[in-house]
Amino acid sequence: MTSLSRIIDTPSANILARSYSALLYPRKLRELLASVTKDIDFSGHDKYSLHQHINDLLTKSHQGEALIKYQIAMKYLFKDTVGGFEIKVGKSRADFATINGVSRCYEIKTELDNLKKLNKQSWDYTSVFEYNTVILDEKHLSQALIELPAIYGITIIKKKSLKVFRFAKKNLNICARCQLETLTTKEINLLFANEKLSIEEILQQHSHSAINNLFKLALKNRYRKKWEFMRKHHDQILPIDFQFFFSTQQSPSLLYQRHF
Numbered sequence: 001m002t003s004l005s006r007i008i009d010t011p012s013a014n015i016l017a018r019s020y021s022a023l024l025y026p027r028k029l030r031e032l033l034a035s036v037t038k039d040i041d042f043s044g045h046d047k048y049s050l051h052q053h054i055n056d057l058l059t060k061s062h063q064g065e066a067l068i069k070y071q072i073a074m075k076y077l078f079k080d081t082v083g084g085f086e087i088k089v090g091k092s093r094a095d096f097a098t099i100n101g102v103s104r105c106y107e108i109k110t111e112l113d114n115l116k117k118l119n120k121q122s123w124d125y126t127s128v129f130e131y132n133t134v135i136l137d138e139k140h141l142s143q144a145l146i147e148l149p150a151i152y153g154i155t156i157i158k159k160k161s162l163k164v165f166r167f168a169k170k171n172l173n174i175c176a177r178c179q180l181e182t183l184t185t186k187e188i189n190l191l192f193a194n195e196k197l198s199i200e201e202i203l204q205q206h207s208h209s210a211i212n213n214l215f216k217l218a219l220k221n222r223y224r225k226k227w228e229f230m231r232k233h234h235d236q237i238l239p240i241d242f243q244f245f246f247s248t249q250q251s252p253s254l255l256y257q258r259h260f
Helices: 010-019 026-036 047-061 065-076 118-126 138-147 176-182 185-191 199-205 208-236 239-248 252-257
Strands: 082-089 092-099 103-109 131-137 153-158 161-166
Touching: 010 026, 010 047, 026 047, 047 065, 047 239, 047 252, 065 082, 065 092, 065 103, 065 161, 065 239, 082 176, 082 208, 082 239, 092 118, 092 208, 103 118, 103 208, 118 131, 118 138, 131 138, 138 153, 176 199, 176 208, 185 208, 208 239, 208 252
Parallel strands: 103 131, 131 153
Antiparallel strands: 082 092, 092 103, 153 161
16 A cells, blocks of 8 residues: 655644544545545545555644654653653643653643643653653744753754754752652552551651652553553554554554454
């Protein structure tokens, strides 16, 4: 099956990105493709080829959040680390994080985003992660330099690649209480041998360094199974669908071939 070589205009790419889902039926996939490529007949294409055509169009025409998440995840997928998407921290939700000897957090701000929440998000993330980076469209750079702490890394979205503007520096102001509040009760109980300690008791009995190490262990345990699934099936998964399969762990071969 030959992929599409064309690039569609920005409004069409934005509509396609907002409307697309890995769960769509073939009829809806064909309708989406017909809406942005009016001179091609997709009636004879199977479900997988429809997904692939849409992924091709979006990877060529739309530097959106889904593609950037895929690019970051692939950077770490085969390293000795565990990654996770959409991690709730305080009232924020980190787009992506990796955990091994150190914890790294990534927040994404595309051309379509604004920076209204960035200051609050940056404080939430620096309360629990050791290295923090924002990946943003170049138009946001001047405002980001005002909003972000100096230790924050900044990476610029440049067409099909990501260019480091400044590297993240190690965060020395991690909040042990915030880390514990990021974990579930079940995770905390498992970390402390089901002693059912309160957060206050843990803070009294353990150093901030020890809590930081346990926090990273808990996140690795939380996302390890999903991360291993992605390692095993990455070559069957289209880029725009990467986070979907991480979250659902559905069989790519089955989902892409369904005909209903």
